[in-house]
Amino acid sequence: METIMSHLTVLVSKIDRRHLQLALMLVVLILLVIGAGAPAGAGSYLPGNGG
């Protein structure tokens, strides 16, 4: 268990601020295109109340 923890500590220490910024940037961009885009995939349909 201690070995695993020490490995994890080393791994986390190697993740610097730039890597975190890169990860955040990708997450934000992925969410942005999901929210901004409106493609429709082949699938089922749902009767709605409008139209």
Next chain:
Amino acid sequence: LILLLAILGGFLAGLMRAGLNRSPYQPLQLRHTFLVPLAVVPQVLVFQALSGREDIPYLLAAGVLIFTQGILLIFILFNLNTSGFRVIGAGLGLNFLVIVSNGGLMPISPETVSQMAPYLQAESIQPGLRYLGSKDIILLPEETRLWFLSDIFITPRGFPLKYAFSIGDVFIATGAFLSLWAQGGVSKSWAAIEITGGDN
């Protein structure tokens, strides 16, 4: 999913560009990033997680889409000087325009649906029905305002993913690609050193 390919492609292309330039890949400096999850979480809930439920009223779905896309437009305005964001903003604006013009959801014609999903019965794709798992509503082209901005394109035959998409989606994908590609250019700190060195 189809728009995520642009993210993946842009990121890989940007990393390769950074490698060729021998400069580190620069993360985007974005402002007010909290606006993005604030907009996307309600969308995912209404159009993905709960989309199988018929009891989500049309007005709620339309209201959520208009409100959350409005938030994303504000986010884009805050970050307009970021590479590619003007293109993403143009795409979002075009989608927003056609969505608002047609009652709050993205129009798609029965013909486009039947081409994309030929296994669906004709009576299943009647105008007025919402399309499960998407932001779309089926409308006849002649009854669609700004029809040319709606989901009129289909991924080409042979492409593994069958999707209908709009010209706005093309702009969004292009902007996302450009944004990530640009970060693989010459690093800002390196460029600053060059400029400083040139002045001396």
